[in-house]
Amino acid sequence: MEIGTRYDPTNIEMKWYKKWLEKGYFTPKGSGPKYSIVIPPPNITGRIHMGHALNITIQDILSRYKRMQGFDVLWLPGEDHAGIATQTAVEKYIATQGKSRRDFTREEFLRIVWDWANKYREEIKKQIMSIGASVDWTRERFTLDEGLSKAVRKVFVELYKKGLIYKGKYIVNWCHRCGTVLSDEEVEYHEEEGALYYIKYPIKGEEDYLVIATTRPETMLGDTAVAVHPSDERYKNYVGKTAILPLVGRELPIIADNYVDPSFGTGALKVTPAHDPNDYLIGQRHNLPFVDIFDENIVINENGGKFKGLTASEARKAVIAELEAQGYLVKIEKIKHSVGHCYRCDTVVEPRLMDQWFVSMKPLAKRAIEAVENDEVRFIPERWKKVYLNWMYEIRDWCISRQLWWGHRIPVWQCQDCGHYNVSEDEPKVCEKCGSANLRQDEDVLDTWFSSALWPFSTMGWPEETEDLKRYYPTDVLVTGFDIIFFWVARMIMMGYEFMKEKPFSEVYIHQLVRDKYGRKMSKSLGNGIDPLEVIDEYGADPMRFTLAILAAQGRDLKLDVRFFDTYKKFANKIWNASRFVFMNLDDFEKMEIQKEHLKLSDKWILSRLQKTIKKVTEALDNYDFNIAAGEIYNFFWDELCDWYIEAVKNRLKSEDKKIVQNVLVYVLDMSLRLLHPFMPFLTEELWTKLPTAGESIVVAPWPKVAEEYVDETAEKRFEEIMALIRGVRNVRAEVNVPQSTKVDLFIKGMLNEEEQEYIRFLGNVSNIQFTESRPKLCATAYVSLNLEAYVSLGELIDVNAEVQRLKKKVEKLKADLEKFAKKLEDENFLKNAPEDIVEETKEKQRTFLEQINRIELIISDLEAQG
CATH class of the missing domain: 1.10.287.380 (Valyl-tRNA synthetase, C-terminal domain)
Structure with missing residues (x-):
């Protein structure tokens, strides 16, 4: 039972992780009640951050807790191919060699990306292991592996055949830096300094004009109408007349439309149907022409006349200068307004009119709304239920095509002779409509979130009817952040009901956002991020995990200071030293049944307090109150076991009373380490296996149950009175020096x-x-x-x-x-x-x-x- 004089995580962490893998403890046995979780697949584009560490820690606490309770636990791991992010990273990599994607064929480029992806998948895997995640690596999946690719193609084809996937020309969000379309959820809006430009639009055949206010004067080159509100008395007489577009000379009908806000600007709106989603709808309602003025690099095309070849920012300056020179510019007013940016590269997103593939979402959303309204799928904390439902009630069709090479290529082959779309899971040889062999597959790939939406069932082997699917679907809980409720959670619920006819999970635990100690979001620009791998190197995985757990209060962001890791490394040291004290005092230990009539007051007190702690920790974990569970075991171990009980029995360990004390110490330490195990797996395994009563591993040791025979309210009350008296003596000493x-x-x-x-x-x-x-x-x-x-x-x-x-x-x-x-x-x-x-x-x-x-x-x- 000899252990080192100090806690050194570097000597124990990977040693135990390898042994756990060798023993197959994380692979479910297929017996007992099932409990399953699928990991939110991390992107393969970089290191895990502190948000990932919190997410993994929470899932591991649940998995280890349920495993100890006798559940057949499957925690299924995997990684996401991260279409835009990965392709961008690889393009940056080949740019260092003086090349671009276009210097390679699609197949050549994809070989490079696969090599890169396989390397970084291994890196991510090592990082997850370093946190101690008890995932079943034998079932590891990747969103681009063969099985998941088959599932993706089947889902696409079935949705298409049901009329829920279609191709159409609509306004979409275009990131010219990433070179692809983004869904509405992938656009992040930032408040920025901007301006309202007031411009005269002359009325045809009159000396009169309307003044239009716009934040994007360069897009006026694509204007096809001027709109006012039907009830706006200021402009009643203008409706039906024609305005002349300055600098271009295009005739613009003046129309009335309820969308116009009379209180914004002048109340008269320039309508640019090809470059604004709301103008697009006005254009549809009034059958307006659509004039696209940008190419894919957001450079003015031939529709921009003399401004052709200018970037959007260059065109803005040139258009303003020309308007001013010709007397059309009335004034410029500084404002703050919301501007959409790409969630990946932060480039300003440009609305563009493009042919894209879409999923019709309202039919899919109906059942997914009912499930959450009826608590078939329950959000924790409950306030996220409302956030989910508000988005689902207003759900819009999902643009799923991306102009990338890395990803699931859209399984559509267009006939070059008759134009028919051949949609198939396998590559067709001839057109199903005309019999031509002249087919060409769509160049685009699917949005990464399309494959992620199938994750709970595709990872278990669907569309095959596998044993895993029968046993472990639906899963029990999803642990994730609030920022992907729309990207991922909602879409998984919709796809689960559509293809499995059942919910994908019963509960969704939305964990906290990890902020810095001042409450600011961690970011590269602020330089305030904390690297979990560096924390593990300095403090150990267990102190980091315990820190995150004890700060993880439901509904509150987690404010993290690196000093906290030192605090809970001290706790790990306390656990180590207390255990070492117990081991050093187990000479001639004989296991015996602890009978109440042989116990002293302090023994009765600690045993009773232990039962209360077991009850509270268990209830807290059942309710996802990780901070409460961690706080209870922390207070019990440090304050009650170490500071009071161990101190109280030191003399008895030298007396004839020794055997009773030894057995109480071993029992209490055993149960305490089990309670601590989900939070601090490495440290607890190292210590527990040295106990004389230990089994093969704490990983599979039973979770503590309340021993009602040891609950003793009278002993608790009396010993706590003695403790209060002793504290009073200490306080008097302190106050009078x-x-x-x-x-x-x-x-x-x-x-x-x-x-x-x-x-x-x-x-x-x-x-x-x-x-x-x-x-x-x-x-x-x-x-x-x-x-x-x-x-x-x-x-x-x-x-x-x-x-x-x-x-x-x-x-x-x-x-x-x-x-x-x-x-x-x-x-x-x-x-x-x-x-x-x-x-x-x-x-x-x-x-x-x-x-x-x-x-x-x-x-x-x-x-x-x-x-």
């Missing part, structure tokens, strides 16, 4: 048996205990209850008068500090604007200072009354 190492005499009013007196002598460093019926002189009150009072004798230890004066000055200072906290907490601006944790910290300081003032004033009162 008597070192804790100095023995003091104690006067007791009330009853204490010999065992209780021994605890007080040993833990309170008390020399003599005298029982008294009256309050002695020159004493300070340490503890008062209905049945028990304790007074520390100070007469020979201090100069009473001098000490009273010193304590009075200390109280004055504390009251001044207390007043500062009170003023802060009365300040509405502070309460409104200060971070929540700062407000709570201020309240806690106020409480602490108030308690200390009350304690000192009681000592002053004692000394003055008795001096």
Whole structure:
């Protein structure tokens, strides 16, 4: 049972992970109640970040907890091919060699990407392992592997045959840097400084004109109408007339449409159907022409006349200059407005009119809405249910085609002779309509989220009817971040009901966003990110996992300071040292049944407290309250087991009472390590396997159950009264500057048996205990209850008068500090604007200072009354 003198995670973590894999502990056995989770597949484009670490930690806590409860656990791992991100990364890589994608054939480029992808998949896998994830690597999947590719093609073909996939010319979001279309959910909107440009649009045949306000003057080159609101009296007489487009000369009908906001700008709207999604709808309603002025690089094309060849930003400057020169520019007004950016590269997104493939979403959304409304699929915390439903009620068709080479190529072959679309899971030889062999496959690939939407069932072998699919689908819980509720969660629910006729998971736990210590989002631009792999190198995986768990309060973002990792590494050290103490005191250990009649008060207390802790930790984990579960076991282990029980029994380990204490220690440590295991798997395995009662591995050890025979409310209450008395003695010492190492005499009013007196002598460093019926002189009150009072004798230890004066000055200072906290907490601006944790910290300081003032004033009162 010998262990090293200090906790060193580098010596134990990968050692145990390899052994767990060798033993096959993470591969389900197919017996017992099933519990399944699919991992949100990380992109293969880089290192995991702290959000991933939190996500993996939470899933691992659940998996290990359920495994110990006897469930047949499948936690299925895999990676996402990340179409745009991966292709962009590879293009950057080949650019360092002076080449571009166009220097290769599609097949040559894809070979390069596959080599790159396989390398980074292995990197991601190692990173997930380093966190301790108990996933079943024998079932690892990749969104582009053969099985998933088959599933994707089948889903596309079936949706197409049902009329739910179609190709059409619509306004889409175009990122010219990535060279592809984005879905609405892939566009991030940022508030930016901008301007409203007020421009005169002359009325044909009149000296009159309308003034139009626009934030994008360059797009006026594609205007095909001017619109006003039907009820806007200012423009009633203009409807039906014709405006002339400045710089271009195109005739524009003046139309009335309810979309127009009379309060924005001048209330008159330039309509550019090919470059704005709302204008596109106006164009459809009024049968307007569509004039596309940009090419795929967002450079003005031939429809832009003399501005052809200019980029959008260059065209804006040139158009403004020309408008000003010709007298059309009225004024420029500075504003802040929302601008769409690509979620991958942050380039400004341009709405463009393009032929693309779409999924009709409303028919798919109907069942997925009902499932969440009826709590067939439950969101935790519940507030995310409303977020999901609000989006689903207003769902729009999903643009699924991407202008990339890396991804699932769209399984559509167009006949070059008759134009018919041949949609098939396998490559057709001839056109199904005309028999021609002149077929050409669509160049585009599917949106990455299309394959991810099938993840819960495609990873288990669908469309084949596999044993995994029968046993482990639907899964039990999905753990993910709020930012992909629309990208992923909603689409998985829709596809699950459409193709499996069943929900993909029962519960969706939305975990916290990991922010920095100031509450800011972690980002490269701020340089405030914390690398989990660096944290593991410095502190160990277990302290990092425990830190994330204990901070993971439902519904609150997690504010992370690197100092927290040191705090919980100290906890890991505490666990190590406490276990080492137990091991060093197990000479001649004999396992025996712990019978209550043989137990002392401290034994009964710790055993009862352990049962309460087991109950609370279990309930917290069942309710996804990871912070509460972690806090309960932390407080029990550090405060109750280490600081009180172990200290209380040190003398007994040298007495004839030794065997009882040894058995209590082994039992409590055993159960404590099991409770800790889901949070700190490596450390607990290293220590648990050294216990004389250990089995083959803590990974498969049963989860602790409450032993009702050890619950003892009377013992708990009595021992906690003794603890409070001892704390009171320590507090008196601290306040009157008597070192804790100095023995003091104690006067007791009330009853204490010999065992209780021994605890007080040993833990309170008390020399003599005298029982008294009256309050002695020159004493300070340490503890008062209905049945028990304790007074520390100070007469020979201090100069009473001098000490009273010193304590009075200390109280004055504390009251001044207390007043500062009170003023802060009365300040509405502070309460409104200060971070929540700062407000709570201020309240806690106020409480602490108030308690200390009350304690000192009681000592002053004692000394003055008795001096």
